[in-house]
Amino acid sequence: MTDQHSSLSNLDLETPEKPFLDANELVINMGPQHPATHGVLRVILRLDGEKVLGLECVIGYLHRGVEKIGEHRTYTMFNPYVDRMDYVAAVSNGLGYCETVEKLLNVEAPPRAQHVRVILTELNRIASHQLWLGTHALDIGAITPLFYTFRDREEILKIYEKYCGARLTTHAFRIGGLQYETYTGFEKEVKNFLDFFRPKIDEYEELLTTNRIWVERTKNVGTISAQDCIALGVTGPVLRASGVKWDLRKAQPYANYKNFDFEIPIGQNGDTYDRYLVRMAEMRQSVRIIEQAVGALPEGPIMAKVPKVMKPAAGEVYHSIEAPKGELGYFIVSDGSTQPYRVRVRPPSFVNLQALDVMCRGQLVADVIAVIGTLDIVLGEVDR
Amino acid sequence: MVAKFRGTYGSGITPLTYAGQNYMAVDRSLIPEILQVLRNEERFDYCVDITAVHYPKREKQFDVVWVLYSFARNERIRVTTQIVDGESLPSAVPIWPAANWLEREVYDMFGIKFDGHPDMKRILLPEGWKGHPLRKDYGILQQDNEWVQINLGIESGQ
Numbered sequence: 265m266t267d268q269h270s271s272l273s274n275l276d277l278e279t280p281e282k283p284f285l286d287a288n289e290l291v292i293n294m295g296p297q298h299p300a301t302h303g304v305l306r307v308i309l310r311l312d313g314e315k316v317l318g319l320e321c322v323i324g325y326l327h328r329g330v331e332k333i334g335e336h337r338t339y340t341m342f343n344p345y346v347d348r349m350d351y352v353a354a355v356s357n358g359l360g361y362c363e364t365v366e367k368l369l370n371v372e373a374p375p376r377a378q379h380v381r382v383i384l385t386e387l388n389r390i391a392s393h394q395l396w397l398g399t400h401a402l403d404i405g406a407i408t409p410l411f412y413t414f415r416d417r418e419e420i421l422k423i424y425e426k427y428c429g430a431r432l433t434t435h436a437f438r439i440g441g442l443q444y445e446t447y448t449g450f451e452k453e454v455k456n457f458l459d460f461f462r463p464k465i466d467e468y469e470e471l472l473t474t475n476r477i478w479v480e481r482t483k484n485v486g487t488i489s490a491q492d493c494i495a496l497g498v499t500g501p502v503l504r505a506s507g508v509k510w511d512l513r514k515a516q517p518y519a520n521y522k523n524f525d526f527e528i529p530i531g532q533n534g535d536t537y538d539r540y541l542v543r544m545a546e547m548r549q550s551v552r553i554i555e556q557a558v559g560a561l562p563e564g565p566i567m568a569k570v571p572k573v574m575k576p577a578a579g580e581v582y583h584s585i586e587a588p589k590g591e592l593g594y595f596i597v598s599d600g601s602t603q604p605y606r607v608r609v610r611p612p613s614f615v616n617l618q619a620l621d622v623m624c625r626g627q628l629v630a631d632v633i634a635v636i637g638t639l640d641i642v643l644g645e646v647d648r
Numbered sequence: 649m650v651a652k653f654r655g656t657y658g659s660g661i662t663p664l665t666y667a668g669q670n671y672m673a674v675d676r677s678l679i680p681e682i683l684q685v686l687r688n689e690e691r692f693d694y695c696v697d698i699t700a701v702h703y704p705k706r707e708k709q710f711d712v713v714w715v716l717y718s719f720a721r722n723e724r725i726r727v728t729t730q731i732v733d734g735e736s737l738p739s740a741v742p743i744w745p746a747a748n749w750l751e752r753e754v755y756d757m758f759g760i761k762f763d764g765h766p767d768m769k770r771i772l773l774p775e776g777w778k779g780h781p782l783r784k785d786y787g788i789l790q791q792d793n794e795w796v797q798i799n800l801g802i803e804s805g806q
Binding site: 323324327329331332333335336367368370494495496497498508510515516579580581582584591593595597605606608610614615617618647648 | 666667668669671693694695696697699701702713715719722724726744745746748749750757770771772773774781782786788
């Protein structure tokens with residue numbers, strides 16, 4: 265494993281020239297069954313005393329062959345499977361898949377469906393960030409935020425449950441529109457949630473933003489430069505915390521995001537603390553988007569005209585969306601039959617996890633936990 | 649851009665369009681140069697994805713696809729090339745470090761090797777597994793029973 269990262273030598277890695285302790289290099293195995301790895305991630309650490317010299321990730325424990333399954337299902341049948349990749353942001357996965365197939369079929373969802381899609385996806389972004397905040401803070405030692413975020417996340421899951429009966433793997437969208445018409449009182453409940461949630465973000469921030477222990481554990485921990493982020497393909501809040509103002513919702517708008525007014529929060533230092541601030545600001549922006557969308561929800565059909573048996577013309581399409589964790593892309597090849605010839609998922613967590621080594625070098629072992637948390641990976645999506 | 653490439657490289661490049669997305673089919677021999685040029689001159693600095701598609705009935709069985717993005721131009725491009733089974737490709741890791749795991753996954757799933765990759769081994773499946781699951785001749789229920797029996801001590805993983 266010594267040479268695995270020689271290719272990264274052009275990145276500014278902080279590798280100490282002199283050993284910190286005059287001791288032998290220590291190799292330690294962490295995981296796959298470790299509570300702080302957020303699933304089944306195994307990390308092999310090379311240590312000098314408590315300093316990390318390098319690490320290697322061993323993944324694949326949750327590999328279910330989602331891409332292979334896709335080749336053996338029709339376009340419609342594969343739709344629920346994508347929810348099982350990033351299971352804390354299932355709605356985003358579904359949106360990406362449905363939009364890609366819609367591109368192949370050359371149809372567009374009607375305006376009402378687009379609006380509801382934006383509302384549900386942004387609610388999902390909040391739910392995903394809440395789960396991240398609770399578990400990340402728990403890893404670092406703050407137990408309280410976990411109870412706060414799970415309490416508030418419940419309200420979003422209740423909206424999902426009322427809308428489609430499921431809380432996590434929602435299968436909320438269909439190719440060409442929505443699975444269901446919204447229930448009576450949907451708009452009011454979403455608005456109530458926004459009013460309920462706005463002060464809650466302040467509550468989270470009160471607990472952490474100026475908390476001395478939190479700041480000490482996150483400032484200058486797991487720093488990554490914008491240049492390294494781009495070289496390693498890192499996207500999402502991690503990239504933005506390093507100062508790159510890039511969000512697919514703005515850069516290449518999909519759904520109807522171009523109709524909404526919102527900002528892209530960015531950080532400066534690219535450390536764990538900045539990534540925390542960026543995600544907190546993103547939750548506020550999501551509230552803004554939902555507010556606009558629910559205020560101007562148009563009437564009309566929820567499904568475009570799509571054939572019952574879908575047979576897109578032979579061809580290939582790549583389409584990607586800004587999932588809570590970064591760029592989520594689908595590359596689908598059609599051969600003109602009812603089943604996709606090839607479905608490729610470009611998961612943000614998988615590519616972002618590559619940066620773990622760069623971010624952990626020169627840090628302490630305890631910081632590895634903080635960095636895994638701040639990357640916000642979901643192993644279901646890493647392994648697919 | 650593709651027109652400029654066609655001027656330089658001639659018939660080795662075929663511009664294609666589907667559903668409003670442009671991509672180009674590139675001759676295998678031009679791949680090392682084209683990837684370099686795209687990174688250094690055309691400023692495609694972000695390697696989004698590398699993947700492959702298996703066409704068992706074709707003589708050149710595999711399509712390998714690079715999805716690239718340029719922050720400066722806000723533009724995406726796809727490069728595809730066809731290779732025969734057993735042929736290797738130059739690794740893109742020196743150009744984009746992000747290619748590291750992506751190429752390992754292509755090797756794991758299709759058995760396509762990348763020359764010059766720092767650590768060409770399986771990534772999702774365990775070391776020692778036989779077969780490459782995303783090839784079309786690999787059945788959906790198929791698995792390496794021998795591996796399962798030796799390493800997990802059970803008759804079958806299903």
